Amino acid sequence: MDLKLDDDMLNQCVQCGLCLPHCPTFRVTGDETMSPRGRIKLMREVQLADAPVTDEVLDAFSSCVQCRGCEPACPSGVEYGHLMERTRETLADEGMMTPAWQRLALKPLANPTLLHAGSKVLAVAQRLKLVPGRLGISEQLPMRQAPLETSGDDVFLFTGCVMDAWQRDVHAAGQRVLEAAGFGVTPTNELAPCCGALQAHAGLTGETRSLAETMMANLDAGSGAEPRPIIVDSAGCGAAMKDYGHLLDTPEAVAFSARVFDIQEFLALHLNRLPTAAPIDLRVAVQDPCHLRHVQRVHDATRTVLRPYVRELVELDDEGLCCGAGGAYSVLEPELAGQIRERKLGSIERAAPDVVASANPGCSMHLGSAGANTRHPMQLIDDALNQ
Amino acid sequence: MLNELKKRLTGKTDSSGDAFVDALREAISPERVKFDGAHRALHGHDASVFDGGNSGPVVYPETTAEVQAVVRLANDHGRNVVPRGAGTGLAGGAIPLGAPVVVAVTRMNKILEVDVDNMIAWVEPGVVNLDLSNTLRPHGFHFAPDPSSQQACTIGGNVANNSGGPHCLAYGVTNAHVVALEVVLPSGEVAMLGGLDAEPQGLDLRGVFVGSEGTLGITTRIAVRLTKNRPEVRTLLLSFDSVTDAANTVSGVIAGGIVPAAMEVMDQRITEAVENYVGAGYPLDAAAVLLAEVDGLDAGVDIDADRIAQIGRDNNATAVRLAETDHERALLWKGRKTAFGAIAQIAPDYYLHDTVVPRSALAGVLEEVYAIAKRHDVLVMNVFHAGDGNLHPLLIFDAREEGVLDRVHAAGGEIITASLDAGGVLSGEHGIGVEKQKYMDRMFSGDDLDHQNRLRQGFDPFCRTNPGKVIPSGHSCADIQSLRNVPDKVWG
Numbered sequence: 026m027d028l029k030l031d032d033d034m035l036n037q038c039v040q041c042g043l044c045l046p047h048c049p050t051f052r053v054t055g056d057e058t059m060s061p062r063g064r065i066k067l068m069r070e071v072q073l074a075d076a077p078v079t080d081e082v083l084d085a086f087s088s089c090v091q092c093r094g095c096e097p098a099c100p101s102g103v104e105y106g107h108l109m110e111r112t113r114e115t116l117a118d119e120g121m122m123t124p125a126w127q128r129l130a131l132k133p134l135a136n137p138t139l140l141h142a143g144s145k146v147l148a149v150a151q152r153l154k155l156v157p158g159r160l161g162i163s164e165q166l167p168m169r170q171a172p173l174e175t176s177g178d179d180v181f182l183f184t185g186c187v188m189d190a191w192q193r194d195v196h197a198a199g200q201r202v203l204e205a206a207g208f209g210v211t212p213t214n215e216l217a218p219c220c221g222a223l224q225a226h227a228g229l230t231g232e233t234r235s236l237a238e239t240m241m242a243n244l245d246a247g248s249g250a251e252p253r254p255i256i257v258d259s260a261g262c263g264a265a266m267k268d269y270g271h272l273l274d275t276p277e278a279v280a281f282s283a284r285v286f287d288i289q290e291f292l293a294l295h296l297n298r299l300p301t302a303a304p305i306d307l308r309v310a311v312q313d314p315c316h317l318r319h320v321q322r323v324h325d326a327t328r329t330v331l332r333p334y335v336r337e338l339v340e341l342d343d344e345g346l347c348c349g350a351g352g353a354y355s356v357l358e359p360e361l362a363g364q365i366r367e368r369k370l371g372s373i374e375r376a377a378p379d380v381v382a383s384a385n386p387g388c389s390m391h392l393g394s395a396g397a398n399t400r401h402p403m404q405l406i407d408d409a410l411n412q
Numbered sequence: 413m414l415n416e417l418k419k420r421l422t423g424k425t426d427s428s429g430d431a432f433v434d435a436l437r438e439a440i441s442p443e444r445v446k447f448d449g450a451h452r453a454l455h456g457h458d459a460s461v462f463d464g465g466n467s468g469p470v471v472y473p474e475t476t477a478e479v480q481a482v483v484r485l486a487n488d489h490g491r492n493v494v495p496r497g498a499g500t501g502l503a504g505g506a507i508p509l510g511a512p513v514v515v516a517v518t519r520m521n522k523i524l525e526v527d528v529d530n531m532i533a534w535v536e537p538g539v540v541n542l543d544l545s546n547t548l549r550p551h552g553f554h555f556a557p558d559p560s561s562q563q564a565c566t567i568g569g570n571v572a573n574n575s576g577g578p579h580c581l582a583y584g585v586t587n588a589h590v591v592a593l594e595v596v597l598p599s600g601e602v603a604m605l606g607g608l609d610a611e612p613q614g615l616d617l618r619g620v621f622v623g624s625e626g627t628l629g630i631t632t633r634i635a636v637r638l639t640k641n642r643p644e645v646r647t648l649l650l651s652f653d654s655v656t657d658a659a660n661t662v663s664g665v666i667a668g669g670i671v672p673a674a675m676e677v678m679d680q681r682i683t684e685a686v687e688n689y690v691g692a693g694y695p696l697d698a699a700a701v702l703l704a705e706v707d708g709l710d711a712g713v714d715i716d717a718d719r720i721a722q723i724g725r726d727n728n729a730t731a732v733r734l735a736e737t738d739h740e741r742a743l744l745w746k747g748r749k750t751a752f753g754a755i756a757q758i759a760p761d762y763y764l765h766d767t768v769v770p771r772s773a774l775a776g777v778l779e780e781v782y783a784i785a786k787r788h789d790v791l792v793m794n795v796f797h798a799g800d801g802n803l804h805p806l807l808i809f810d811a812r813e814e815g816v817l818d819r820v821h822a823a824g825g826e827i828i829t830a831s832l833d834a835g836g837v838l839s840g841e842h843g844i845g846v847e848k849q850k851y852m853d854r855m856f857s858g859d860d861l862d863h864q865n866r867l868r869q870g871f872d873p874f875c876r877t878n879p880g881k882v883i884p885s886g887h888s889c890a891d892i893q894s895l896r897n898v899p900d901k902v903w904g
Contacts (some may be wrong), residue, residue: 036760041753042500044539045564046540055518055538056446057454081450100689101756117635237886269725341819358783 028072028115029231030108035072038065038103044095049347050088053364058085061105061136066340068112073088078121086112087122088361090354091226092315092347097322106320107271110225115322117228127227127357133279134219135236144190151288166191173200177209180291181244184212185268186219188386195386196409199258199288205410206298211253216243222265223352237269241281251352252280256405260385261352264316289384291404294328301411302334309339310378311407312369312392314385318345328382334409343372350391366395373397432489433469434746436513436642439481444472444519458499458773459561461763461811462846465507468893470514476594476602476632483630483877486513492876493598495626498570500561500578502752502764503845505573505625508682509880517568517600523547524633532591532636537568537631544636549619553638556583556678559841560749560815568631572622578674578748581707581799583639585841587622594633595621598872608635621869625843626878627873630764642707645673646717647735647744649723651698655679655782655794656701659775660796661727663722665704666771668723670716675799676703676748682793685754693745698730701796703748752796755808759791763807763820766848771801772867780830781805790816790824802840828854828855844882852884861887 045051051060058067064085070076084110090399093106107242133139143324148166170193172183180203184196200210217240244255257263258268261286270279294300300320311327318324324345332338349355349365369392382402389399436445437794446452447469456465468491472766473479486493492512508514521538527550535544541562545554558577559773560567571593576585583589592606606618621628627864652658658677678686679700687694700722706716723733733868735741755762769777778794781803785792791808805827809816828838828851838848852861865883869875 037756039459039753039756039760039762040457041561042498042564043561043750045498045500046543047563050519055516055521056451057516058446061452066457067450070450070453074451079449081446085450099684100753102689102752103756158605168859289773410535 026071026078026115026121027073028112030068030072032073034108035065035069037101037281038062038099039101040066041100043100044105045096045335047094047098047344047346049090049092049349049365050096050361050369051359052368054263056390057221059088061099065103065105065108066382068108083116083121086116090315090347090349090351090365091390092320092351094315094345094347103113110228110230113226113228114230115228122227128285131224131227131229131232131353135221135232136184137189137215137218140186140190160404164252167193170194171197172184172211173212173214175211176204177198177303178211180187180210181206181217181253181255182210182212183217183255183259183262184214184216185259185262188259189214189263191390192386192401195258195401195404198359198401199256200404201405202292202299202410203256203288204404206292206295209335210256213244213255214359216240220262220265222261225272226352226354227264227304228369233265234272236263237266237273237278240266241277244281252284254291255285256288256291257285258315258384258401260287260314260321261387263287264320267373269323271305287321287323287326288323289317289326289330290323291325293329294384296329299330300410303412304334305337305405305409307379308339308377309335309404310339310373310381312341312348312373312381312383312388312399313345313389314383315345315347317384327382327402331382331405334406338378339378341376342373343370346372348388348392350385350387354386355391362391365390370395370397419435429819430469432485432513435485435489435876436469436471439485440471440473440478444474445635445780446470446472453515453606455499456497456508458496458504459500460502460504460507460845460847461761462507463506465509466511467508467514468511470516472516472519474519476596477518478687479596479630479632480600480602482513482515483485483596483598486876487600491632494878495568495572495630497566498561498564499570500565500575501569501843501845502849503766503839505843505845505878505881506569506852507846511845512836512876512879517566520632521566521569521668524550526638528553528638530608531640533636535567535634536637537566537571537634538857541565541567541570548638549641551638554641555636556589556639557582557586560752562743562749567634567636571622571631571634572624572626573841573843575760576797576800578745578797581675581797582671582673582707582819583746589639589643590618590622590634591637591639592635593618593621593631594694595627596633598874598877599881601893602632606635606654607810609887609898623843624868625845625882626880627868629877642673644710644713645705645707646713646742647702647741648702648717648737649694649733649735649744650702650721651695651731652700652702652727652729653698654675654706655774655778658702658729661702661729664723664727665720666799668719669705670717670719670811672704672720672799673707674703674705675728675797677701677750677794677796677798678703678751679759679794681791682751682755682795684799685757685793686747686751687702688757689750689754690743690747692747694739695731703744709820727805748795755793755806759810761809763809764842765803765807765824765825766839767804767828767836768800768802769834769836771799771832772800773834773836774801777803777830777834784823784830788819788826790819790823792823797840800840801836805863809855818870825851842850846881850880853886858887882897
């Protein structure tokens with residue numbers, strides 16, 4: 026069947042296999058069908074040789090975390106992430122992937138009222154011990170959260186969906202750090218309910234496009250005004266929003282994507298505005314979220330901004346291999362996600378930190394639910410500034 | 413997840429309809445014996461351009477006993493066996509011919525023991541080459557063979573191909589770094605070849621096994637020698653206006669009595685492609701660049717680096733750059749080591765040769781390579797382990813273009829002839845596999861090949877382990893027989 030992939034992009038892969046060790050699912054299974062090279066080969070078999078889309082082929086595609094760790098490793102510049110997103114989109118359109126219950130589960134993300142109501146139900150259920158551990162919700166969900174207030178109009182702080190419902194304290198810390206650097210902050214709240222990353226991962230690209238259009242319209246700078254930077258403290262959301270230019274393929278979308286900054290990236294560009302503070306007395310290991318390291322490729326910024334505020338900054342020894350969180354992946358593929366996490370936990374153990382700094386809510390929850398002590402870099406800097 | 417659920421609800425597992433596959437599933441584990449179209453399609457290939465592999469079942473053993481069970485079952489059922497590591501081979505050594513069972517050792521990936529005192533590590537065959545060195549580095553050691561695919565390739569594959577790498581110039585190829593091998597022989601017996609003693613007794617069967625490309629059995633445990641990390645390293649990048657000047661510099665360095673850790677040359681086209689990927693600051697206007705590395709003690713490396721720079725200037729080097737930081741050095745090497753993959757920016761297919769010529773003949777053979785490619789209207793790039801004369805002419809093409817494959821093969825044949833005529837050999841490190849097989853009789857006489865086949869049959873009388881490889885068919889009739897034995901309508 027036609028997966029609607031660009032033949033040239035598909036042929037760009039020379040099957041050299043240099044991606045294999047950078048793929049978390051190949052690392053834990055040793056199985057070629059669970060590797061980027063293998064998946065691309067299967068895309069070719071399906072699209073160019075009309076091979077049947079069997080259960081095994083679907084497994085190969087749905088087992089991909091979409092961490093895109095293979096992309097920086099690829100000397101041929103294969104755009105694997107886009108190939109996989111398009112493959113999933115086609116298969117979802119054909120009803121072969123992303124069943125109705127998954128589509129339904131993703132609906133509330135774009136609807137803040139529904140999401141916050143659902144989240145409250147979950148928080149109550151959690152207190153009644155009704156939430157199964159496999160959902161990977163490590164922390165006690167908040168029952169009530171103070172709203173984020175606008176402090177100025179220098180930058181937008183993207184608040185998003187699940188993260189705002191479950192980890193608004195991270196947004197609050199990020200906002201305080203931005204303010205300490207002298208930026209007036211407008212939290213996006215209902216202006217930008219959701220970035221659409223999880224929908225795109227599931228092949229529901231149409232939904233992502235419409236969310237992108239809504240957000241672009243709402244965060245437009247207005248006539249004449251200087252377009253404001255849009256600051257994102259979730260690596261996955263930032264990566265998705267930086268991809269709107271590619272997704273919508275319009276000059277407006279390209280211009281919008283250029284306004285999107287990861288919060289660490291943005292602060293690293295304005296390092297001289299950050300106040301000094303005594304470092305907090307912690308040994309901190311940096312865990313690079315895949316969409317910060319492999320997609321946005323701005324992970325060095327985390328180190329740049331964090332280093333002055335902590336006693337010791339240490340690296341993990343796994344060269345940025347994925348932790349297995351992958352947005353909804355840890356819920357959809359719990360077994361593989363768990364095996365992948367084991368590797369990451371081993372790496373954390375060898376680094377022996379007091380705390381793991383993770384700039385993505387999915388990673389921190391996934392690692393946290395296995396006992397790792399994770400904080401967002403902004404929370405650590407906020408602590409240092411307010412101790 | 414739904415499949416999983418369905419399986420759990422219905423208790424249904426795939427029924428293979430084949431007694432051999434069922435026996436494998438019983439002996440190993442149903443989850444680690446694959447017989448579906450997707451797995452078989454993917455294991456019909458490695459990183460070579462050879463198209464025409466046909467895999468039977470694919471198994472992922474985790475222990476020596478499991479490998480042994482697979483080999484014994486294959487014998488009982490009269491089936492062939494092909495071992496496979498990461499599938500990064502460039503000569504088709506892991507291509508399954510005649511629908512054999514493919515034994516993928518990727519799950520046998522444990523570093524079993526690191527014995528720093530005796531400078532030995534025991535590893536399983538699926539351990540990734542670079543992982544081993546990364547694990548050893550904090551102890552002050554590394555594994556010296558560093559093929560360009562080292563981030564992905566396995567130690568088992570290195571043993572099978574007697575792999576080299578840029579740094580093998582000073583340290584020797586895989587054979588010099590493997591002291592003992594536990595192998596499952598084609599009969600299903602487990603044997604230990606070589607040993608930890610300084611002088612193991614008897615014939616050096618370990619030496620026979622290393623580089624046998626999976627035709628003598630399957631390696632299940634490997635004792636590798638650890639190489640001490642050198643305290644100081646200097647990496648030089650020299651630019652030239654001609655490939656000949658670069659080649660002459662290489663000869664000059666060796667003639668001058670210096671043994672650099674590595675000496676690598678890339679021509680302009682390939683340099684452009686890698687620079688585009690790594691951004692290491694490779695010069696785009698040089699006809700050729702020479703990457704030279706020396707290591708050792710502080711005072712010595714500076715002297716050697718200066719001498720190499722001087723020899724380069726004597727041979728018309730247009731620029732000499734010394735890597736200032738570890739990061740800069742790492743980027744330069746990343747460029748060199750990802751060169752083959754980077755060519756996809758230029759064309760989607762490549763045919764890579766691997767001949768070795770005497771260093772003194774380097775410049776002449778290179779000129780001939782460019783002339784041959786031009787004659788056949790094929791784009792050629794040269795990137796090579798200059799220090800030991802190991803050429804890697806890459807013929808670049810788009811297979812969708814009509815008639816291009818014929819031209820590529822014709823040019824390849826002439827390049828090989830030119831190399832052999834200059835006193836060279838067919839393969840430096842990639843192996844013969846299926847790709848270079850047809851050229852074997854240009855290098856060996858019929859008697860040579862018959863004797864090689866006899867040695868092989870000493871291990872594998874029925875030619876069931878990686879059949880159809882290395883030795884050309886006229887000299888390995890048992891192979892042909894064995895390949896014809898593919899059961900009809902079962903698979904294939």
